[in-house]
Amino acid sequence: MTFEPVVLFFLLGAAAGLLRSDLKIPGSIYDALSIFLLLAIGLKGGVKLAEHPLNEMLASGAAIVFAGALIPLLAFPALRYLGRLSRPDSASIAAHYGSVSVVTFSVGVTFLGQKLETFEGYMIVFLVLLEMPALMLGVLLARHGQGEVRWGKLLHEVFFGKSIFLLAGGLLIGYIAGSEGIKPLDKLFFDLFKGVLALFLLEMGLVAASRIADLRAYGAFLVGFAIIMPLISGVLGVVLGWLLGLSVGGTLLLATLYASASYIAAPAAMRIAVPEANPALSIGSALGITFPFNIFIGIPVYYWMARFIHTSGV
Amino acid sequence: MTFEPVVLFFLLGAAAGLLRSDLKIPGSIYDALSIFLLLAIGLKGGVKLAEHPLNEMLASGAAIVFAGALIPLLAFPALRYLGRLSRPDSASIAAHYGSVSVVTFSVGVTFLGQKLETFEGYMIVFLVLLEMPALMLGVLLARHGQGEVRWGKLLHEVFFGKSIFLLAGGLLIGYIAGSEGIKPLDKLFFDLFKGVLALFLLEMGLVAASRIADLRAYGAFLVGFAIIMPLISGVLGVVLGWLLGLSVGGTLLLATLYASASYIAAPAAMRIAVPEANPALSIGSALGITFPFNIFIGIPVYYWMARFIHTSGV
Amino acid sequence: MTFEPVVLFFLLGAAAGLLRSDLKIPGSIYDALSIFLLLAIGLKGGVKLAEHPLNEMLASGAAIVFAGALIPLLAFPALRYLGRLSRPDSASIAAHYGSVSVVTFSVGVTFLGQKLETFEGYMIVFLVLLEMPALMLGVLLARHGQGEVRWGKLLHEVFFGKSIFLLAGGLLIGYIAGSEGIKPLDKLFFDLFKGVLALFLLEMGLVAASRIADLRAYGAFLVGFAIIMPLISGVLGVVLGWLLGLSVGGTLLLATLYASASYIAAPAAMRIAVPEANPALSIGSALGITFPFNIFIGIPVYYWMARFIHTSGV
Amino acid sequence: MSAQTMTLLTILSEAVLEDTLVGEIMRLGAKGYTITDARGRGTHGLRSGNWRKEGNIRIEIVGDADLCARIVARLHTTYERDYGLLMFTSQVEVQN
Amino acid sequence: MSAQTMTLLTILSEAVLEDTLVGEIMRLGAKGYTITDARGRGTHGLRSGNWRKEGNIRIEIVGDADLCARIVARLHTTYERDYGLLMFTSQVEVQN
């Protein structure tokens, strides 16, 4: 299992946090890094979309979104009945795990680059498409039978929240401009992508370290959930990718999307739509456990599974 | 009329603002982007100046600065007597339109790059030279007959204000270092220029969207002014560029300089020198109307005019 | 004596400060630039370490660290008895001059690049190794006979302070990833290095200008010290580099390390460990005098000396 | 120049609520408000301000006692339970 | 440790005035001041702090009543008309 050096920056950040270094990435720099990553991913996806026929995607798209909706529906009862968490907490965490993490996805793309594997460019579109059903299911699960849902606010938060907005905006600009038109922007958005991802991982390490303490208070169940859930979702992604005839690379990315849990877009949306849920629980498990699990162990494992099923698959 | 993809980022920002997305570019990032753009433009200009004989510029320079001073003198009576705006407001807006916008100019340069047109490198010097007379005229018009003018403060603000200071400083460093000496800085200042411009336009879109509401309060006159004024100034620039024997590219840039209205340097200076003027009016029209007008419609139109006069010109 | 254009940015910043321009680099951007420089330097050093045998370094390493400890021991009595400064102030300033400045070192590396001189890559390790003994000596000198030393706090500040942590972390990542593994990060960390250094020098100029006034209050002695001390340390570095058989480039860098005075890591550590010391004195002399002295005069002089001793040396 | 005694209401809450709270405050009749970014700790744990939405905001409103009471009542019933929120008032002399 | 009653003057104004106001305050005899960046809304409209110069600043000065009155008077006559400006005072116990 070879390492992607970029994940070492996560360890460096986590070490800084745990060892109480005074290293701190200013909030405005964090915001700038995340704007950069979202736009860059969007642009890259848009350019790829422009090159390939869209109908190819439509075929598998519905299946991918539909199967993705299984994840929160699976996670919710586990959290509620095995973990004995409150209804809002269970629903909110389920929504986080149904959503996707742009940074985990980026590490997956980087991993494929290192393995010289290609992938279906339209996978990036699912960064946008998987978010919404997960969040809506989360709210429905939280509200089931209890009072009104502020759908307006939620939908606004989902569609016009920074993450989806920049991803979708980047997709659109990349699609309109195409590979040629976007070329003068390559030097910023594509060439620097991996370096910026490294800095972002440094910050994620810092934040994850500060979240570990929160998590300790909630015991072993949540830690176990944060490791087993992505494995289950990852397997779902591998199998579905193979059934849909995706390449090995595309299959890995689908598994990574399913297995990843959102810790940026979903927290903001859930804070508005399900405010009774304790954000420390969902962010603690998504960022403190699942995120490092995926980038260090999950992605290599899903890759191994994707190759296995593609080569030896029935 | 082909699109420069970079202007799509303005639309994305404006959409985010109008749709009330929570996308927000932190103030310190805005400051950093503008420092970058000003230095990069200055360095580029300085390198070009070092390559070409300066006397070539001196010949046309006086004419360009002198004709540029006509713009606020034309704008003021229009605002004061047609628009019935107060004297300080009219003077302040006139100063904004006599000044220039570095970002509009940058879009012009980018536009020429796409058309493979060259231009006289020393045009960048006029970013510095056109600012001062416009601001001084603005103050004179505001103060005409009324009390003392704080020239000291104004001149200090103009010369040592961030914009002019960084542009002039960049020019000087570029001039001293020359094309060879600046090479190790190219990777930051030149290669990333267009990408940074895209991010800046995103922010400009956000801000412009928030300014539109201000403008609505002041009715149709100002909106009309913000569209017609740049057209008039643009024609002035096209004709003068042609008379001075500039290339098509140089002519377009002169028209763009004349047509553009400042919304960074001039507001800061006018706030100090003519504080009675309402800044919402000048920033609203310069950034909310004239800026998008120029980058979407103005620049292609001035380009068409520049080519027309150069090919079919007497 | 040829100029490195990058140092012109220091002059531009200093001019902005002295002329009271409103140019200001936001604090969060300053933090981001320094994180970038520290990581980039560390990565570069780590990659070079991975390429060369470590034992080569161990031989000379002890000598370099040991001789480096002479600098604060020399500086302290000069400050205390010639300059009649208080014990804590003398000790704190001595610690600053025993420490090293990452930015001065970076200018040295850039200078060598321009001269096409190579250098021993492991010199970067001494950015980390020279810090600690200097700070510990500073505290010992300050506390000599007076009460307890909070070693725990100091050691934590030194090892887990941002500067050392990022340098050491970068070294480690660079060492693990090696030249091949780090390649995808080159576009950010190596290609942009010099441009970012230019922006950092701009900020340093601004800050240095604001520190000059502080210094004026403390008279000629400190100004003299801030010029003579680096010359003495520089000569020590040149001679030792030559004795150890370093290349001309490595000798220059050793002289630059010795001659430079810390104004980022040391102030933070001393503020905690020797709070009675007036930080205006140490930062004023290190950043206001010694830093510009080194980048404009010191480095060319040490280079000249290094070449002289290597060519004509006994 | 004449001083006038008014109430200063200080609200400490989550940055994610900024737009919502500003909407409430203006709707209830405030003439203005001032916001600064903050971080802190309270019964809802540490809010370190590591990124914008994860920090706190500190809102100040100068107004008459009645306005401040209305704002307090509204925020209390709507946001107190689920969000970090601390409100306190004092008397100030507005100079104008 | 002894508390001493003093006046706290809080000034909310435009960031573009920072250097000017600090100059006035020190000239009038203040021993110190503290500034934080702010944003807000008042009679001069929204000041969103989108960039530094477009935002507000919040200045605090601890001093005797007389100093604060002098500062208020000076800023009132010179800046009140043309700039966003809100000033209020309260009594505080300085602990030293």
Add this chain to the structure above:
Amino acid sequence: MSAQTMTLLTILSEAVLEDTLVGEIMRLGAKGYTITDARGRGTHGLRSGNWRKEGNIRIEIVGDADLCARIVARLHTTYERDYGLLMFTSQVEVQN
């Protein structure tokens, strides 16, 4: 909704002390605190906030008079001499 009179302690000090001061405050029994970044000038000269560690912080603590007195006493003896530090208290009505 019931107001309760409590003490608001405001501490202006150096950013480099943030972790240390927060540690002291929590150890002395505070239920919470709020921090904003600041810059300023006092007897220790200009603290321009050009970078994080070179600026000031403004800490607010709402608590009972006793807690505030304990914090003041502790900071006074430990940090007053060597660091920029200004502390003042006032009475506020906590609304909850």
